[in-house]
Amino acid sequence: MADAPAETDDELLLRMRSGDEQAFVALYRRRQAAIYRFALHMSGSAAAAEDIIQEVFLALIRDDCGYDPERGTLSGYLFGIARKLALRQLARRRTDVALETGAGEPVPPELAAGADQLADLTRKEGVAALRRAVQALPERYREVVALCDLEEVDYAEAAFVLGCPVGTVRSRLHRARSLLLEKMRKERGAGPSGALKPVRCEI
Amino acid sequence: MTCQEFWDAMPELEGQPGADAAAHLAACAVCGKVMGNQRALAAGMRAAAADWRRTKAPNRVEAKLLAAFRGQAGLAAPPPARRWWTTALAWTAAALVVAGAFLLFATRGRQTQAPANVPVAAELAAIDWSARLPAELAAQGAGEGFITLPNADRLPPNEDLNVVRVEVPRSAMIALGYSVTADRAAERVRADVVMGSDGLARAVRFLDE
Numbered sequence: 001m002a003d004a005p006a007e008t009d010d011e012l013l014l015r016m017r018s019g020d021e022q023a024f025v026a027l028y029r030r031r032q033a034a035i036y037r038f039a040l041h042m043s044g045s046a047a048a049a050e051d052i053i054q055e056v057f058l059a060l061i062r063d064d065c066g067y068d069p070e071r072g073t074l075s076g077y078l079f080g081i082a083r084k085l086a087l088r089q090l091a092r093r094r095t096d097v098a099l100e101t102g103a104g105e106p107v108p109p110e111l112a113a114g115a116d117q118l119a120d121l122t123r124k125e126g127v128a129a130l131r132r133a134v135q136a137l138p139e140r141y142r143e144v145v146a147l148c149d150l151e152e153v154d155y156a157e158a159a160f161v162l163g164c165p166v167g168t169v170r171s172r173l174h175r176a177r178s179l180l181l182e183k184m185r186k187e188r189g190a191g192p193s194g195a196l197k198p199v200r201c202e203i
Numbered sequence: 204m205t206c207q208e209f210w211d212a213m214p215e216l217e218g219q220p221g222a223d224a225a226a227h228l229a230a231c232a233v234c235g236k237v238m239g240n241q242r243a244l245a246a247g248m249r250a251a252a253a254d255w256r257r258t259k260a261p262n263r264v265e266a267k268l269l270a271a272f273r274g275q276a277g278l279a280a281p282p283p284a285r286r287w288w289t290t291a292l293a294w295t296a297a298a299l300v301v302a303g304a305f306l307l308f309a310t311r312g313r314q315t316q317a318p319a320n321v322p323v324a325a326e327l328a329a330i331d332w333s334a335r336l337p338a339e340l341a342a343q344g345a346g347e348g349f350i351t352l353p354n355a356d357r358l359p360p361n362e363d364l365n366v367v368r369v370e371v372p373r374s375a376m377i378a379l380g381y382s383v384t385a386d387r388a389a390e391r392v393r394a395d396v397v398m399g400s401d402g403l404a405r406a407v408r409f410l411d412e
Contacts, residue, residue, distance in 0.1 A: 019276035021269070028268060033259035040258065053260045057268050061275050127251045130244075134251075149248040150255065174210075181240050 009074040013060075013067070028057055031075060034151050035082050041146035042086035044135050052085045072160040079153065079161040083143060090139060133183040141176035148173055206234050266402040267367045274369030274394075349397060349406040350379055363400045368393060368410075376409060 007015075007023075009030070015023035035056055039049035059065050059081055067077045134145055147153040147161060148169065159166045204227040212224065220228060228235050374388040397406040 016272075021272060021276065024272050025265070025269065028265060032264070033256075036260040037255055037258050050261060050264060054264055054267060058271055061268070061272050124254075126247055127254050130247050130251050145248075149245070150252045152252065177241055177244055181244055184244075 010069050013074060017063075024061070027060075027074075031078055032057070034075075035078050038079060038146050038151055039082050039086055041134060041150060042083070042139070042143060043089055048086075048089050052082050052089070055085055056081045073157060075153075076157045076160040079147065079157075080163075083161060086143075087139060129184060129187055130180070133180050133187065136183055137176060137179055141172060141179055144169060144172045145176045145180070149177075206231060209234055263363065263365055263400065266398050266400065267365060269402050270367045270396055270398055270404065271369055274371050348408040349395070350408060351406045352404055364405065365398045367396050367398050369396055370394070379407070381409070 007026070009027060012023045012027040012030075016027060032053060036049055036053045039052035039056075040046065043049055043052065056078055060067070060078070067074060072080075134142060134150070137145060143162065144158060147158045148155065153161070155166045155169045158169045162169065204223045206227075209224060209227045209231070219225070228238055370391045371394050372388065373383050373390040373392050375394075376392065377383050377388075393410040395408050395410065396404045399405050
């Protein structure tokens with residue numbers, strides 16, 4: 001016997017609006033992890049990400065949350081709120097202390113490999129280095145990498161979240177990947193590479 | 204196809220490139236190398252995404268949000284259609300509230316008259332919430348003025364507690380022995396609720412009495 005099709009986000013939201021607690025719990029559990037990770041990628045702080053995820057869903061609980069299914073998906077709407085909150089937190093933090101990007105941390109010996117040895121990025125230490133590199137990206141590139149590469153949000157939804165055309169998402173993503181490669185090379189102690197040609201950079 | 208044209212097309216890192224792009228990659232060692240690095244990066248990203256896929260918000264966030272939802276849903280619920288069973292339910296609930304309030308006060312009264320025979324409700328009321336709450340909350344005076352709820356008797360000694368601020372209808376205060384007039388029953392009052400890790404309320408204090 002086939003399983004009953006899962007309720008859509010909008011159906012759960014409708015039930016939630018009428019006070020159905022189970023619908024709220026189902027919606028929260030379906031969406032919280034991706035939003036929390038996005039907040040974590042953006043803020044680099046578990047405490048900040050926890051605040052953000054809480055604020056995002058508190059906003060959804062409010063009757064006047066402003067979500068309009070005609071304009072985009074609920075997931076995109078939630079990512080959008082999380083992004084605004086994360087950017088606000090980062091702006092606030094900039095006024096207090098310098099961002100912890102990991103740039104000043106010593107490079108672990110296992111990462112001090114040759115310039116062309118990027119094949120081990122799938123290994124544990126490579127993943128950790130990649131995470132540091134993502135954290136060190138400028139916000140406009142970090143957010144597109146976090147959305148499209150790490151949370152696998154499609155370009156159209158990312159464009160909705162970021163409030164820009166799909167073409168801009170694609171070009172920012174290409175630029176972000178180039179910056180990441182450059183960052184990884186620097187972390188491996190090779191310095192800027194002449195072999196890495198700058199790709200399209202029109203932002 | 205030139206190198207500039209190749210990169211202007213922003214080739215996807217997965218799947219087969221188009222015929223022109225494939226021909227350029229085969230002919231241009233530099234673009235081939237850069238593309239190889241970009242593909243390695245994409246593979247690293249996929250590994251990172253898989254590695255982080257298990258990361259999720261702490262459970263206490265769900266408990267806090269659930270408390271907020273309950274408070275909000277109580278306020279925003281539309282008036283139910285009048286049916287015979289809703290009326291019966293309302294009367295049953297009212298009877299339970301009166302019985303609960305009576306029991307609470309009766310046991311508190313016995314505590315003052317006969318301290319040797321301390322009833323359960325008085326034991327619950329004696330919980331020192333400032334000692335049980337996280338240190339940073341207790342330091343802000345968050346532990347004062349709480350009314351212990353009956354389910355606090357199942358509180359394990361080291362349970363992770365949180366305080367959540369919610370808004371509830373003033374009528375909710377009736378169950379805890381407060382006097383509320385009918386014309387003010389629908390007003391919103393702010394309350395701090397001590398939440399257990401299971402999402403259940405352990406104690407409450409009203410900020411707008």
